[in-house]
Amino acid sequence: MTVDEIRLARAYLLRVAEPPAPEVVSLVKDLGAVRAAQLVRAGKAADDETAARRHLDVAAMDIEAARAKQARLVIPEDEEWPAWQLLALANAAARGVPGMTEPLGLWVRGRARLDALVQEAVAVIGARAATGYGEHVASEIAFGLAERSVTVVSGAAYGIDGCAHRGALGANGPTIAVLACGVDVAYPVGHTALLAKIADTGAVVSEYPPSTRPARHRFLVRNRLIAALAAGTVVVEAGRRSGSRNTAATTSALGRPLMAVPGPVTSAMSVGCHDLLRSAGATAVCSVEDVMADAGRIGVDASTRSDEPLRSTDGLDRVMLRVHEELPSRGGLSAERIAVGSGVPLSRVRALLPELELLGLVQKCEAGWCRGTG
């Protein structure tokens, strides 16, 4: 069995199984990727996770589409696989932390070797709606990390993430953007040039096959990779409901140091950071020196806490969220198209849509189903 056969099998599984797909990952561990792919293709295993898309046998096309954009699929069988960093996910999963499934592979756009990039890496993340203060601090910390040859990992969003990447680039340092969409998808669109620049010296990374569009549940799933690829996570600014708190919780669940930048108690964009300091065992970091000191600490036992449900979709389980997210903001889709797009089996999609309708989150429309007003 050649590495290329394994790569094709993993590409296929990444296309048909929406991450995190614990059944598929466990199947691959037991039988190897090639055999696992055969069983999935034949509809003989991991049905719940693959039924909706297992007919999408486009692995070779995905690899070719990636290559056209200077991207490749890195798999555990490759030397550059960041095995040590990702081991934390397997360990957390073994401890029963939900959603900590290891990725089946990582699509990488960029010339640098992934294992070299993450050897010394710190995640610098935060709110999209950052303040000038947060943007300043994120840039300074990222610049300082890059000066010390530490890779800055972030999520390429507007606000803090963008400043983190740019700060690192400003010091000619490597930086990694982990996306919740395909590595060939420019999201957010205003960061098209930034993503290209990140790929020049660092890496744009994603589990999602080329051309996958971002969805809210994918950001949450993506966040575990940011936390896992970095030795520690710095939250620079975060509102009360910021997605950064999900990455923060994962960081603690992985046993990695969680850091938060203090800010004015009068600033809504520092509320999340102060909560992390008060209730999630985060340490206060004020400078790159503080980050270097704290990211070096190993096995910090920070307690995680779940955020209270605040959004209308916060009470949904992962599968319901995937169905809901699949609906476009305008117009509607048939149940069949929702199943293919979300990777949720059609029978479950058909059962869940009425439930979501009761919650006011979806409604029937001409095309089938569209978003509700909830």
Added chain:
Amino acid sequence: MTVDEIRLARAYLLRVAEPPAPEVVSLVKDLGAVRAAQLVRAGKAADDETAARRHLDVAAMDIEAARAKQARLVIPEDEEWPAWQLLALANAAARGVPGMTEPLGLWVRGRARLDALVQEAVAVIGARAATGYGEHVASEIAFGLAERSVTVVSGAAYGIDGCAHRGALGANGPTIAVLACGVDVAYPVGHTALLAKIADTGAVVSEYPPSTRPARHRFLVRNRLIAALAAGTVVVEAGRRSGSRNTAATTSALGRPLMAVPGPVTSAMSVGCHDLLRSAGATAVCSVEDVMADAGRIGVDASTRSDEPLRSTDGLDRVMLRVHEELPSRGGLSAERIAVGSGVPLSRVRALLPELELLGLVQKCEAGWCRGTG
């Protein structure tokens, strides 16, 4: 033996022994204040702590001077003595923490009963050179505490202290100012009216006899009373070398909750607070709700840390500091006057002055000795 005799004896000892005077306090514990005063007056006990001033037998005059300013000497034999709060000092002293001597008595200016005032009390302290941000937060927290009938304890300095007192007064709440000078001395002079207002509904408190002028070593000694009279201490803003860090360390040494308000990492006036968060076990408090939650916690085991010597006088021991502080900023004094003013025996003053001269901290002048340029 009447309480008035004991009060006179304690007033005498407070006049002749510069606090903290562990030998005198221990003598009083063993023999009672009246007998201890007799021995001290006769030069037969605690010589090191009392030789320089034991001839100052002016207790009745001190009590009369206090009464003229609506002040009184509260002693452990009085019902209103805050025995429970001050017990933490004796406990810390028993554990070997230096400088935690209990006060022999407290001069109190104000109508309220001291024990009632401190039943629920939180210290709100910070830098003199506060920013608008710090002043705003100090006022808000103090106002909120007062609204909840919690007494605000502070040091009556400009900046954060003043805002803390004024915030409490603004909510018609009681507040305690603990001074490093006599309760009849308006220091700082710009707070003359504020101190009068504090005395109206709360209390102005000091160990130092009437007309004692402030000196830097007295602020450090005073700080232990702020920490002891409060259930916990909030540091709102503090520079790298702020005296608030001394109160913070004492708070932790007493096993009381230490709290710090986060601020912009770009602000020099929040550096001390962030250090307390990072290295002294302080909790981050962003609101009066946070303070109420954290001040309620009991027996927080925060590690204390000593500040590095940063000032020219930082390496001096307590006695040398007292001698040095006695020198006015302009003009000079004889060794005899330094001994009386500082309470350090004349023989030791004569031995220490040449040492201080070698350090460049004092120099000879026409009047005897004056401050050096160090």
